[in-house]
Amino acid sequence: MRWTLKPKPNQETVQFLQHALQVEEPVASLLAQRGIETYEQAKDFFRPNLKDLHNPFLMKDMQKAVERIEKAIENNENILVYGDYDVDGTTAVSLMSSYLKSEYPNVATYIPDRYNEGYGISFQGIDFAEDNNFTLIIALDCGIKAIDKIAYAEEKNIDFIICDHHRPGENVPNAVAVLDPKQTDCNYPYKELCGCGVGFKLIQALASKKGKNVEDLKEYLDLVATAIGADIVPITGENRILAYFGLQVINSAPRAGFKAIINQIKKETLTITDVVFVIAPRINAAGRMKHGQYAVDLLTETNVETAQVYAQEIEDFNTDRRAADKQITVEALQQIEDNNEKDRLTSVVYQPDWHKGVIGIVASRLIETYYRPTLVFTKSGDKLAASARSVKGFDVYNALEACAEHIEQFGGHKYAAGLTLKEENYEAFKQKFEQVVQATIDKRLLTPEITIDRQIELNDISDKFYRILSQFAPFGPGNMSPVFMSDNLHDTGYGKCVGEDNKHLRITVKQPNSNPIVCIGFGLGDKLNLIKNNNHFKAVYSIDENEWQGNVSLQLKLRDLQE
Structure with a gap:
């Protein structure tokens, strides 16, 4: 994972919001990062109003x-x-x-x-x-x-x-x-x-x-x-x-x-x-x-x-869909391996009998393993149809436009597109797409990025802080759920792997002079050694609520750990 800390917002704006809204500095900073600079803008953000819809x-x-x-x-x-x-x-x-x-x-x-x-x-x-x-x-x-x-x-x-x-x-x-x-x-x-x-x-x-x-x-x-x-x-x-x-x-x-x-x-x-x-x-x-x-x-x-x-x-359709996308993902990963294509900058796979309805999902699944622009093709009538998915920061629509000579039809967005082509053009398209991506992609984009809103201390985390963060919702592109980083952490000695195949990590962390807080890291079981023997480490996480036997407490949802 590539950790990218967002630039600090204008400190005058942060101080103004802190004073005007009577909030802690981390909250004011998060608002300023989201382009909120005035009391009115903050009011509109925290209290959405249907009257503000455009004519x-x-x-x-x-x-x-x-x-x-x-x-x-x-x-x-x-x-x-x-x-x-x-x-x-x-x-x-x-x-x-x-x-x-x-x-x-x-x-x-x-x-x-x-x-x-x-x-x-x-x-x-x-x-x-x-x-x-x-x-x-x-x-x-x-x-x-x-x-x-x-x-x-x-x-x-x-x-x-x-x-x-x-x-x-x-x-x-x-x-x-x-x-x-x-x-x-x-x-x-x-x-x-x-x-x-x-x-x-x-x-x-x-x-x-x-x-x-x-x-x-x-x-x-x-x-x-x-x-x-x-x-x-x-x-x-x-x-x-x-x-x-x-x-x-x-x-x-x-x-x-x-x-x-x-x-x-x-x-x-x-x-x-x-x-x-x-x-x-x-x-x-x-x-x-x-x-x-x-x-x-x-x-x-x-x-x-x-x-x-x-x-x-x-x-019932959804159950069938899940089974189909699981099976096709296995076959597609095998194809990449069999064709010795692990080191390419693109994944382009094709099998005539793959279910057209799930190839977009399969493309997204392949990106979880090989983080790079991906196309999954299947047969559709007398043509081949594909779903394209991209990695953050790379415009797959533009890349397809550069391969237009081999394509019958295409449309979509920066990160997701669909296309059809004649079967005889498949290999030529596959090579051209790889060439276009090689020539145009910033190689850093081939490592998944975690964008971090800001660094905070564990003592900044309180019920009030979480309550205010919850009012930033609904979350999504342009207003993502805040992601934080803290360093100088150590496990209190109870860290362990949990879940099926010990895939997940459950630890309790502290900083000097902070209270301990429980963390869950899905898919981070392989990081257990990093936190052992009282090692100090850094973590990227979001803040979440955990409900257990009727008790609700704050927990950190870990995204990644580093020494």
């Missing part, structure tokens, strides 16, 4: 989108709500369709089949719309690059409204309205919304025309918070407000579908981490293993008993 009409084409939907309702047209099969897409479709249906009956949903149609808007979906007399399609979490598909729909007199958040190409489709804050000529103040977030801005605009405000739309925020967490967009600005209130809805008044999942996992209060690692994989499993429509059915169902049945189906 949706600041988004380019929003007025056109609203007028076209109002016209469709006035003329009794059939509206098709179309979205991708992942969490962002299915939550966005659930949000948009349930809002429209609360006002108007002629609304249906369409999720493309991951295997027959692939990502995004498909010709098949447009043919379905034509066959069933839909004259308006609202596309969510996809469409910004579907120039040919939108032209095809135009020939059939089907209008499109696109709600997307992916990077546009040089040209955008000729749709009635294109809502995407990442368009260079869109002046919307917040650029990092997810697809479901853009969908929410559209229903916010529609509702405002009926005299409703954002408070009236709170029931939809559980969907938005789930999409924000699952799509790994920054939890800053508007996203943080939406996630904050969305979590409140999940925990106090969840829709029937969420309630059914929560009943299965038997957890009382869900954090954004639970949403990412517990709810999102289940929703995703539908599109991965069967069909994304199952997720939409679950998330739009209002009857709790029926939702329970849907949730059980999805739980």
